[in-house]
Amino acid sequence: MSKPINEMGWDELVPGAALYTFDGYVDYNLADIQPEDRKYSETSSKSMSVGDWRVIKPVWNSQTCIDCQNCWVFCPDSSIIARNKEMKGVDYEHCKGCGLCVSVCPTNPKSLLMFNEYETVEDALSKWPEKKKRGE
Numbered sequence: 001m002s003k004p005i006n007e008m009g010w011d012e013l014v015p016g017a018a019l020y021t022f023d024g025y026v027d028y029n030l031a032d033i034q035p036e037d038r039k040y041s042e043t044s045s046k047s048m049s050v051g052d053w054r055v056i057k058p059v060w061n062s063q064t065c066i067d068c069q070n071c072w073v074f075c076p077d078s079s080i081i082a083r084n085k086e087m088k089g090v091d092y093e094h095c096k097g098c099g100l101c102v103s104v105c106p107t108n109p110k111s112l113l114m115f116n117e118y119e120t121v122e123d124a125l126s127k128w129p130e131k132k133k134r135g136e
């Protein structure tokens with residue numbers, strides 16, 4: 001039987017191997033554990049506050065959101081907070097400001113938009129664009 005991946009040296013990994021950022025060997029079903037209860041490694045961006053790298057941030061507008069979960073699925077840093085298929089907001093401790101969530105948001109106007117980091121959420125919401133008409 002092959003070794004658990006966390007006991008392998010870098011030169012034992014095969015192309016395509018999945019590298020987990022968890023502490024120790026994971027013997028539980030990740031889908032059953034909420035992200036905040038998982039034991040992430042200290043070297044993981046999930047457990048480190050890396051939000052201060054960001055210069056622009058996504059702001060969420062709950063008034064137009066349809067809870068489609070696209071942003072949650074596509075965020076590369078697990079920074080969209082959702083519970084029971086309902087969007088709850090953005091985790092600014094981990095969000096890098098990549099803007100991918102905005103790209104995949106399907107509403108008109110979008111329910112996530114990028115703003116400068118220094119902009120308050122209240123100010124950003126007050127500048128939200130109107131719905132675009134066909135052809136605009």
Ligand code: SF4
Pocket residue numbers: 057058074075076077078079080090094095096097098099100101102
């Ligand atoms: S900006 Fe990027 S990292 Fe931040 S929530 Fe959106 S997709 Fe995730």
Ligand code: SF4
Pocket residue numbers: 060064065066067068069070071072087101104105106107110111112
């Ligand atoms: S992609 Fe847009 S509409 Fe869908 S859950 Fe995220 S913010 Fe809401």
